[in-house]
Amino acid sequence: MTIAQIPRITTSRFDDPDGHTLERYLATGGYQGLRAALGRRPADVVEEVKTASLLGRGGAGFPAGVKWGFCPPGVFPRYLVVNGDESEPGTYKDRLLMEKDPHQLIEGVLIACYAVGCSQAFLYVRGEMALAQERIAQALNDAYEAGYVGRNICGSDYSVDVVLHWGAGAYIVGEETALIESLEGNRGMPRLKPPFFPAAKGLYMQPTIVNNVETLSNLPWIMSNGGAAFAALGAENSKGTRIFAVSGHVNRPGVYEVEFGTTTFRDLLYAPELGGGIRDGKQLKAFIPGGASAPWLYPEHLDVPLEAGVVGRLGTMLGSGAVVVFDEDTDMVKACLRLVRFFARESCGKCTPCREGTSWMEKILQRILDGHGRPEDLNLLLDVADNISVGLNWPPAQTTICPLGPSAVSPIGSAVMRFRDEFEAYLGGPLEIEVDIKGAAFVAPPTTAEVVTGV
């Protein structure tokens, strides 16, 4: 299918200025997916979502239907926690889904709670998103009034409260176990997995499903149109459509819903109806394929499809659908420092390699950029990085409780390996010492041809 022919599954109301109101929602097919679900057994709804093979859109890309099946049988109550904490640098989709189509999300929440048997849902919205909170509060109030949420939904025996909850500024709270800690009223520090896999021991130590806003926003369409129709779009394991935010040096930065699995990075960056090419006729230097945590890709990867498995085999990830584009004039040392500074600021401080390592890396990069770098600094950077993420591989070998620490290594690995000359320029010219490269993932990314054929 061409880009224009792809159905808009999650963004169909984005251009409607009143798409967030209950009235417009109902006029455009709203709450039909919920009614369809209520006409079927919960187990059949789970099956439908498995047929759709809907991958989680929050970052890890785990199939939603399969995750729902992980709740231990016979243990109740179960909870649903919606992850609306969107803070991964470059990521911009969940806020739009919450502001422009809050009922679609609420309907998705209701379908998920019905299928899984959740007795209460919490919709955790990032603290800084005041408009999203207002829109969701209004939508919930209207939906309660109209009988879509709360006791005996649509006249059935299905009852569930959806509670709007909101955060207060902390990236780490996007990590699902930290989100749960935060929802319990605590500091947002991740829990160790195992044993604290949310599906088994989550909110209040009860089985808890944590799903991303975009993941859940797909459910009304899936219930109305069928899982098979969803799975007919896309390729390999990446089915349906997916929202990508294309930011940085493109002519048309924007948030685009495209077919998952088949659309390529070249389409996303260069198609006239999408990114529209690099600004000012410049050359592409590199791009981040999936948020600040993801190792970078380069011009030779443009023909790689937006398919989770293919991108994974390249040693990086589609993560949260955040593509940040750098043109030829970008200072990669500066970019690297900014990303590392982010992780240093946002480390929760629970594990030593992450807490100490990220701020060390920030300090070393800062002194390089300030012109006070030392010849051994590149090796020192890689050594610290190796202590956080042994072997500098992707997916990382974790020395930490959560993946935030190893994520901070991605910009270091990517920038130092690929743009060593830029670091050397800051260090006063080519280095005589060998840089001790440990990482496999960042050294020689496989060529596009190898990747596409799965070699």
Place this chain on the structure above:
Amino acid sequence: MARFNEQNLATALEIVSRYPVAKSATIPLLHLAQEQDGYVTDDAMEHIAELVGTTPAQVLGTCSFYEMFKREPVGTYLVNICTNIACQVMGGEELLHHAEETLGIKAGSTTSDGMFTIEDVECIAACTEAPCLQVNYRYFHKITTDEFDELITEIRAGKHKGDIPPHGTLARVRQHIPADRAAGPADPTGVPEPVWLARNAQGEEPAS
């Protein structure tokens, strides 16, 4: 004064009642305290501890973890400028420096008239609209340095009173669950298998 006033106490109690475990209301109540006083006072944290059944130290521990909670007064308008990666490459740092010059303060500080505080913040999920900023968590997309100055002039002239509430007020619409529609909080220690799921297990017909 810094305990919840009567009206906010009623709101606080309503918020607490939605959660199966009262302590979960800690963050929403800290926001409510900040809305009332512009920042979170020690007295407010004590009051919150009473309301959610924990200690003031626990509330402080939570409060101090999160960036948005201020434990001393800040400007009426908090200007958060994003310098993270997508904004950085589109001029976010230059915008921040310009803001510092215009307002005559460094990021992290407040103008002497108490009007503005500038913060150098991480990604605020408007990356395709870079460089961007928030004033009291209201978005301004693709802001040039001239537009920044204009915005400041307008705010000083009171032109944004309608769309930008004073610091502390987040959502101006609150959730309200009508008593006759509420399913009720799900007590983690005492909720059996939901009826619609149990019925499913017995192979009976669906809900509607």
